[in-house]
Amino acid sequence: MRTLVMGDIHGAYKGLMQCLERCNFDPSSDTLIQIGDIPDGLDEVYECVEELLTIDRFISIRGNHDEWLLDFIENGKHPREWAHGGKGTIHSYAKRLDREIKICTTDNAVLKTSLNPDDIPLHHQNFFKAQKLYHIDELNNCFVHAGFNRWIAFHGQPAQNYLWDRGFWKDALQYQNAALNESAPELFYMHDHFNDIYIGHTPTTNWQTDQPMQAVNIFNMDTGSGHAGRLTIMDVETKEYWQSDMVDELYKKAI
Numbered sequence: 299m300r301t302l303v304m305g306d307i308h309g310a311y312k313g314l315m316q317c318l319e320r321c322n323f324d325p326s327s328d329t330l331i332q333i334g335d336i337p338d339g340l341d342e343v344y345e346c347v348e349e350l351l352t353i354d355r356f357i358s359i360r361g362n363h364d365e366w367l368l369d370f371i372e373n374g375k376h377p378r379e380w381a382h383g384g385k386g387t388i389h390s391y392a393k394r395l396d397r398e399i400k401i402c403t404t405d406n407a408v409l410k411t412s413l414n415p416d417d418i419p420l421h422h423q424n425f426f427k428a429q430k431l432y433h434i435d436e437l438n439n440c441f442v443h444a445g446f447n448r449w450i451a452f453h454g455q456p457a458q459n460y461l462w463d464r465g466f467w468k469d470a471l472q473y474q475n476a477a478l479n480e481s482a483p484e485l486f487y488m489h490d491h492f493n494d495i496y497i498g499h500t501p502t503t504n505w506q507t508d509q510p511m512q513a514v515n516i517f518n519m520d521t522g523s524g525h526a527g528r529l530t531i532m533d534v535e536t537k538e539y540w541q542s543d544m545v546d547e548l549y550k551k552a553i
Contacts, residue, residue, distance in 0.1 A: 301328070304519065304529070308363070310339065310524050310529055311345040312549070314349060314529060314542075317541065320540040325353045331534075333361070333497065333498045337384075338366070338367070338524070339386050339525065341387075341389040341390045341393070342390055344393070358429045362444070363383070364426055366384070367426055374414070380411065384408060400412045440495045440496070442460050443460060451489055451490060452492075464500050467499075467513070474514060495517070497517070497520075498518070498520035501521065501525065503525070508528045508541075523542070526544070528544055529541065529545070
């Protein structure tokens with residue numbers, strides 16, 4: 299029995315399957331913690347959710363893209379007009395309908411679509427409604443999509459901190475760089491102590507790498523899946539990790 303953590307998927311079902319196969323994932327005994335952003339990007343969101351639902355010990359953390367899709371499910375309107383990869387999500391669910399889904403777009407957003415919340419299968423709606431904002435395991439490891447305000451108590455922060463806070467990761471990188479120059483404080487301050495912290499949201503490709511990055515005790519697992527990077531899965535205990543092929547090679551026609 300292992301516990302593995304997976305970064306942002308963004309509709310890359312082929313990458314998901316490669317990661318599960320390459321780490322010899324056992325869906326009946328291994329635990330998978332996925333740290334958010336399953337939709338938006340490539341057009342196999344439906345397949346990703348279906349696969350994740352087959353895993354007995356699966357913990358799903360909500361990301362900002364998951365929240366946008368949930369807003370559509372609950373309110374009938376996408377808060378970002380399906381920008382930032384949302385067209386892939388529309389196509390993913392539209393492929394399974396017996397009617398044509400119309401999409402009127404600009405360069406950056408969907409002005410209008412005939413996709414309705416009821417077009418999202420009920421078990422998928424329930425999947426996104428059941429996601430957690432964070433998970434703390436029995437070893438005091440923290441799993442959260444983006445980060446949090448490290449200066450105040452972790453529990454009870456606004457949901458937007460867990461979904462959006464990029465400053466947490468950037469602070470850790472700055473601290474680590476300062477530590478290399480022997481100009482950092484002795485400790486990286488956090489109000490609440492965790493063993494290891496796993497995040498996504500801010501792609502490591504911003505630092506010209508498609509590998510997971512570590513700063514202090516924080517592991518950034520967003521290695522660019524759904525865009526021009528890879529999907530990554532890591533063993534929480536050993537820190538061994540496995541990756542998909544480059545998603546722009548897996549989906550040459552889609553990216």
